[in-house]
Amino acid sequence: MANIREIAKASGVSQATVSRVLNGYQYVRAEKRESVLKAMETLGYSRNLNAVNLSQGKTDMVGVVLPAINHPYFGAMVEGIAEEAIKKQVQLVLFQSSYEEKKELEALSLLQGRKLDGIIFCSRAAGDQALIKHKSSGPIVLGEDSDLEFFSSVSISHEAAFQSGLQYLMANGHTDIAVCLSRKEGINSLKRIKAYKEQLGNRARQEWIFEGCLKLEDGMKVIGQYRNLKKKPSAFLVTNDQAAAGIMLAAKKENIRIPEDLSLLSFDNQPISGIFGLSTIDIPVKEMGRQLLAALLAKREVPGSSERKLVLPHSIVERKTVKKIT
Amino acid sequence: MANIREIAKASGVSQATVSRVLNGYQYVRAEKRESVLKAMETLGYSRNLNAVNLSQGKTDMVGVVLPAINHPYFGAMVEGIAEEAIKKQVQLVLFQSSYEEKKELEALSLLQGRKLDGIIFCSRAAGDQALIKHKSSGPIVLGEDSDLEFFSSVSISHEAAFQSGLQYLMANGHTDIAVCLSRKEGINSLKRIKAYKEQLGNRARQEWIFEGCLKLEDGMKVIGQYRNLKKKPSAFLVTNDQAAAGIMLAAKKENIRIPEDLSLLSFDNQPISGIFGLSTIDIPVKEMGRQLLAALLAKREVPGSSERKLVLPHSIVERKTVKKIT
DNA sequence: TTGTATGCGTTATCAG
DNA sequence: CTGATAACGCATACAA
Numbered sequence A, B: 001m002a003n004i005r006e007i008a009k010a011s012g013v014s015q016a017t018v019s020r021v022l023n024g025y026q027y028v029r030a031e032k033r034e035s036v037l038k039a040m041e042t043l044g045y046s047r048n049l050n051a052v053n054l055s056q057g058k059t060d061m062v063g064v065v066l067p068a069i070n071h072p073y074f075g076a077m078v079e080g081i082a083e084e085a086i087k088k089q090v091q092l093v094l095f096q097s098s099y100e101e102k103k104e105l106e107a108l109s110l111l112q113g114r115k116l117d118g119i120i121f122c123s124r125a126a127g128d129q130a131l132i133k134h135k136s137s138g139p140i141v142l143g144e145d146s147d148l149e150f151f152s153s154v155s156i157s158h159e160a161a162f163q164s165g166l167q168y169l170m171a172n173g174h175t176d177i178a179v180c181l182s183r184k185e186g187i188n189s190l191k192r193i194k195a196y197k198e199q200l201g202n203r204a205r206q207e208w209i210f211e212g213c214l215k216l217e218d219g220m221k222v223i224g225q226y227r228n229l230k231k232k233p234s235a236f237l238v239t240n241d242q243a244a245a246g247i248m249l250a251a252k253k254e255n256i257r258i259p260e261d262l263s264l265l266s267f268d269n270q271p272i273s274g275i276f277g278l279s280t281i282d283i284p285v286k287e288m289g290r291q292l293l294a295a296l297l298a299k300r301e302v303p304g305s306s307e308r309k310l311v312l313p314h315s316i317v318e319r320k321t322v323k324k325i326t
Numbered sequence C: 001t002t003g004t005a006t007g008c009g010t011t012a013t014c015a016g
Numbered sequence D: 001c002t003g004a005t006a007a008c009g010c011a012t013a014c015a016a
Helices: A004-011 A015-022 A030-043 A049-056 A072-088 A101-112 A128-133 A158-171 A187-203 A216-227 A241-253 A271-276 A285-301 B004-011 B015-022 B030-043 B049-056 B072-087 B101-112 B128-133 B158-171 B187-203 B216-227 B241-253 B271-276 B285-301
Strands: A061-066 A091-096 A118-121 A140-142 A152-156 A177-180 A235-238 A263-268 A279-282 A309-312 A315-317 B061-066 B091-096 B118-121 B140-142 B152-156 B177-180 B235-238 B263-268 B279-282 B309-312 B315-317
Touching: A004 A015, A004 A030, A015 A030, A049 B049, A061 A072, A061 A101, A072 A091, A072 A285, A091 A101, A091 B091, A101 A118, A101 A128, A118 A285, A140 A285, A152 A158, A152 A285, A158 A177, A158 A187, A158 A235, A158 A263, A158 A279, A158 A315, A177 A187, A177 A216, A177 A241, A216 A241, A235 A241, A241 A263, A241 A271, A285 A309, B004 B015, B004 B030, B015 B030, B061 B072, B061 B101, B072 B091, B072 B285, B091 B101, B101 B118, B101 B128, B118 B285, B140 B285, B152 B158, B152 B285, B158 B177, B158 B187, B158 B235, B158 B263, B158 B279, B158 B315, B177 B187, B177 B216, B177 B241, B216 B241, B235 B241, B241 B263, B241 B271, B285 B309
Parallel strands: A061 A091, A061 A118, A118 A140, A140 A152, A152 A309, A177 A235, A235 A263, A263 A279, B061 B091, B061 B118, B118 B140, B140 B152, B152 B309, B177 B235, B235 B263, B263 B279
Antiparallel strands: A279 A315, B279 B315
16 A cells, blocks of 8 residues: 555655656656666555546546446447447446436436546436536436437437338338337337327327337237237337347247238347347447447537537338238 | 535635534534535535545445346346445446456456455456455455455355256256356356266266357357257256256247257246246345345455355256156 | 645544 | 644646
8 A cells, every 4th residue: 555655765756756657757767767666566556546536637437327237228338338438548337227316316426526527328217407407517418319408419319210110110001000118208208109199190099009118028018918909000119129029929929920910110220139030220329329428528528518419320120020011 | 616625714614614514523513514504505515525535545336347247147146236235335336347357457456546445256257366466455255156265255156056957957867968058268167067077977978068158149059059969968957047048949949849858957047037937046146246245345344354255055946947757 | 857845625633 | 512734645837
């Protein structure tokens, strides 16, 4: 636990010189540098980062808030963030929120306490007000398709993507379309329900809106409910590949043929959709991650700079789960 | 960005008193407390945690190193750790290593820099030497069944569990047993291979040892290789439920009946094993997580205290994937 | 190229 | 109950 002062004393130089050696500063005479290095070696010195952070007013750590670390969608996003983080030499601190506001506030309070240089919200439960209140604590960027003018954001247009999904199904002759959403509340779900009702008009049905579809198991449950439907849809638009795969799995068990009996179009284009031959809507999640970190660091660089809304493109990947009805 | 000094000035008290208010110290006259609180409110004060950490010499943050955050086994372990972390008021910082030593060293260097009060290695790629070198940096505990005397550890006896799995299969009349391991190297895999060869004697076959079986997809691939085997085993002992589920999935596709044609016994007793009706060996992973954090904090409390090796029990959960051969 | 002095924001000790 | 003041360990502007 030796400190810089002891090293200075042991090597017969000043603290400042030790600091220079520590930071690879060039103007240090070779002999002194050696002497400092040797002293550090023998005394087992290691830099106290808390002191460094305090002195520099930054930590090179950024928080990443996301509902579920193990969900492929967010997993891919974190991959993108992490890739960029390595380039930019910052450490990531992950906060799994499970959509609990309390967890999200934990991250915000670390930002406020200057332990984080910024926070990326991949998705969130906290309301706008909670974030706005923390705006002065440091840079915050959003991985969501939000209208919130106070923060930079990177995302696709979820509304447009959802609409084009519906339109694709309709273009294939489907008029009875059900949807599976990831959660009840949440800015995206609300927009999607709106789009659903608008696109389908009086063919939209409340009992065709399934909520809480995040994981494989969730998708499997949907088929159970599907069986009990008096009027059955001919197609499902599912907001993530996992749930859609679950639907396929359960459908096979129940001898429901896909796509002959039921068409499926999902979102994300994660590896599992390839394995299952799922038609899906590609979202450049990883790229979103990269851009999110880039946006955050840009804000850190120039604190007052204006907020940017980056909207990335989506595209339909046709595979084998949508039947063309003629 | 007001600091404690400005608050002191604004409220007409000393820094010390402000600090007392900040920390809920009781001996502060009510009026002064009010005045300080008001000043903090109007100046928008928030505590700089880097300064606090520097001053106190601790951060109340602990690092958790694990290969894959999204793997159910480690997911459950982190759940246990997180549960305990809330009780003990510490923040978790997760490091996904993907079994890359570089990532693990990142965590160690934060420990060395005093940004972490300790590290839990749920599993690791780094060799013993790398850890031992960092022993003086702070408390380190291991979630593995290691003989390493320098660190406390919490785990089951992987060797005994693997053996009892083999014995269970043999007790059910199986003599041709193949095994799926999670990775080639790694302390556990080596022990398991040893146990396999010991138990089966000359019935053990090199081509019946499958490695790299971590995820569902990995299990699916195994069936592909199984098809090409001249001599086929009658049972698989698989070191995690995910891979076993993958085997079931692929087997169904290939019209291999389970357990009629092929028996399956896996490890972990994660939810998916229940869904698939998998016979499995229960491991109290979550409890391991709790105990790991407890052990770490015990070390933080009493730095010199002796290392403890906690071995938790495992048990076989009989379901429907092991056929009794008579 | 090097040293001195000061600041970073708290906590904690020690008088009073 | 309260206030000075010394740590905590490092970075850095300013001189030299």
